Amino acid sequence: MVGAGFGGLAIALRLSHLGHQVTILEKTDQVGGRNRSLKVNECTFDVGPTLLMMLDPFQKLFSDVGEKFEEHLPITLCDPNYRTFLSDGNRINCTTNVAQMIRQIEKLSGPEDAAAYPKMLGKLAELYHASMPAFVRRNYNSPLDLATPAAASLALKHGMLGNLAKGMEGFFKDPRLQMLFCIQTMYLGLSPYDAPWVYAVLVYMEYGEGIWYPKGGLSEISRVVAKLAEARGTEIRLNTSVSKVGSKHVILESGERLEADAVICNADLPYAEDALIEAISKHPASSKRHSCSSYTLYIDYEGELPGMLHHNIVMGANFQENLDQIFHKAQIPDDPAFYLAASCLTDSTKAPAGHLNLQILIPCPNLDHPWTDQDSEVLKHRVFARLEKEVGFDKSKIRGMAEWTPHEWQSELNLSRGATFGLSHDFMQSACFRPSNKSATVPGLYFVGASTVPGNGLPMVLISAELAEERLRRDGCL
Numbered sequence: 001m002v003g004a005g006f007g008g009l010a011i012a013l014r015l016s017h018l019g020h021q022v023t024i025l026e027k028t029d030q031v032g033g034r035n036r037s038l039k040v041n042e043c044t045f046d047v048g049p050t051l052l053m054m055l056d057p058f059q060k061l062f063s064d065v066g067e068k069f070e071e072h073l074p075i076t077l078c079d080p081n082y083r084t085f086l087s088d089g090n091r092i093n094c095t096t097n098v099a100q101m102i103r104q105i106e107k108l109s110g111p112e113d114a115a116a117y118p119k120m121l122g123k124l125a126e127l128y129h130a131s132m133p134a135f136v137r138r139n140y141n142s143p144l145d146l147a148t149p150a151a152a153s154l155a156l157k158h159g160m161l162g163n164l165a166k167g168m169e170g171f172f173k174d175p176r177l178q179m180l181f182c183i184q185t186m187y188l189g190l191s192p193y194d195a196p197w198v199y200a201v202l203v204y205m206e207y208g209e210g211i212w213y214p215k216g217g218l219s220e221i222s223r224v225v226a227k228l229a230e231a232r233g234t235e236i237r238l239n240t241s242v243s244k245v246g247s248k249h250v251i252l253e254s255g256e257r258l259e260a261d262a263v264i265c266n267a268d269l270p271y272a273e274d275a276l277i278e279a280i281s282k283h284p285a286s287s288k289r290h291s292c293s294s295y296t297l298y299i300d301y302e303g304e305l306p307g308m309l310h311h312n313i314v315m316g317a318n319f320q321e322n323l324d325q326i327f328h329k330a331q332i333p334d335d336p337a338f339y340l341a342a343s344c345l346t347d348s349t350k351a352p353a354g355h356l357n358l359q360i361l362i363p364c365p366n367l368d369h370p371w372t373d374q375d376s377e378v379l380k381h382r383v384f385a386r387l388e389k390e391v392g393f394d395k396s397k398i399r400g401m402a403e404w405t406p407h408e409w410q411s412e413l414n415l416s417r418g419a420t421f422g423l424s425h426d427f428m429q430s431a432c433f434r435p436s437n438k439s440a441t442v443p444g445l446y447f448v449g450a451s452t453v454p455g456n457g458l459p460m461v462l463i464s465a466e467l468a469e470e471r472l473r474r475d476g477c478l
């Protein structure tokens with residue numbers, strides 16, 4: 001196995017539970033990949049994921065190996081999910097509590113939009129339950145797999161291929177609500193203005209099922225899965241970089257060659273195609289489209305910031321222009337929307353008393369834009385100024401700070417072009433069009449993780465491990 005990211009750990013746990021000998025080769029000194037932790041002074045952060053959503057794949061991984069997810073990782077519902085700061089000064093506590101949402105929407109934009117909210121939620125629940133088994137939790141052998149009357153009628157019935165941002169206009173007349181209920185595709189690094197309606201399932205995951213916090217943080221899930229895999233015989237070799245992947249073998253940077261019945265690559269697929277795989281790919285990564293990146297700040301902040309919750313989203317005045325700059329113009333946004341968190345507000349072990357572990361994630365272009373130090377300074381200045389206005393942020397109270405620009409995402413974790421969410425989820429790289437978990441050119445080589453099927457996000461990556469196991473079984477490897 002190349003890489004101890006979340007997908008690699010999950011498939012290793014699955015295979016070692018079945019009695020197979022698994023060796024994981026991980027270039028860094030930690031397990032988890034994007035889902036690992038980082039320290040700044042005495043503050044601890046989850047490097048990437050902070051929102052635990054869609055519990056079912058987590059519970060399934062654990063139950064498939066005879067364990068209980070909540071016994072290892074007790075979870076708390078974040079209520080509200082998060083607070084949204086609109087540019088006009090309004091604040092919305094986004095919650096799974098339907099009555100509270102209706103009340104807030106009525107106050108913001110009147111009874112018509114308030115009445116539309118439960119209607120939208122009902123429609124999205126149907127969409128979610130229809131699309132998961134039909135399009136997400138399944139392997140594909142060819143794009144023709146979806147060219148069936150059943151798939152076409154399901155897609156038509158739910159309008160799955162319509163435009164997401166336009167679809168929200170059909171529910172709400174207030175543009176602030178249209179925006180509120182389509183920002184979720186940014187979790188995939190995809191603009192809702194370019195996304196098909198089927199991705200509205202993310203809105204249902206949030207408002208229907210909720211956002212959770214596992215004890216110890218999201219990166220703790222990586223550590224627990226790694227421990228369970230090791231207890232079943234998986235060997236994890238940290239600080240071990242792979243330089244080439246071939247048919248049933250890998251070559252380490254040290255020159256050592258390791259043989260295996262099958263090689264599973266968890267290193268991000270476009271990077272692997274460009275840099276690791278010996279045979280020429282039929283569809284090189286250079287011909288694929290990448291998600292956006294994130295400029296991420298991890299701050300030890302001494303003091304309080306009343307007004308913010310554990311999770312917060314701060315919106316600029318023109319979301320569409322913000323995304324146009326990121327996705328189509330490869331520019332630093334003038335008025336960036338961003339995510340702000342302090343997990344210590346739920347889990348006091350994450351920061352010393354009187355401090356906040358402040359995390360700021362600003363969506364930005366991937367390395368199609370040549371990121372410079374000046375870009376970091378400009379964005380920091382814009383975001384700090386907005387936070388000063390919204391929550392009284394004072395930069396003289398920063399006691400330490402780590403910064404991950406697109407360059408760090410690329411150099412630390414080998415994410416091609418620093419694209420933090422892997423390959424883009426546009427229509428032509430979704431479902432049957434997303435790269436398969438089985439190499440077309442190298443016998444015995446499989447993939448798991450965010451850039452193969454079904455896609456990005458921890459729950460999807462867990463499903464990618466389910467699908468990789470199924471593929472290996474079908475090929476007679478298990």
Ligand SMILES: Cc1cc2nc3c(=O)[nH]c(=O)nc-3n(C[C@H](O)[C@H](O)[C@H](O)COP(=O)(O)OP(=O)(O)OC[C@H]3O[C@@H](n4cnc5c(N)ncnc54)[C@H](O)[C@@H]3O)c2cc1C
Pocket residue numbers: 002003004005006007008025026027028031032033034035047048049050051052053240241242243266267268276294296361412413414420421448449450451455456457458459461
């Ligand atoms: C900023 C950010 C915020 C996010 N927020 C959320 C969220 O709130 N909720 C959510 O569900 N998801 C979130 N995600 C998405 C989630 O983190 C990813 O989908 C998931 O972690 C990807 O896992 P993966 O299995 O693809 O592996 P990766 O995390 O890509 O891990 C791959 C591993 O391979 C290793 N590797 C690479 N090259 C080599 C090599 N040559 N030799 C050996 N090892 C190698 C890397 O070091 C890494 O450990 C977020 C992601 C980011 C970046």
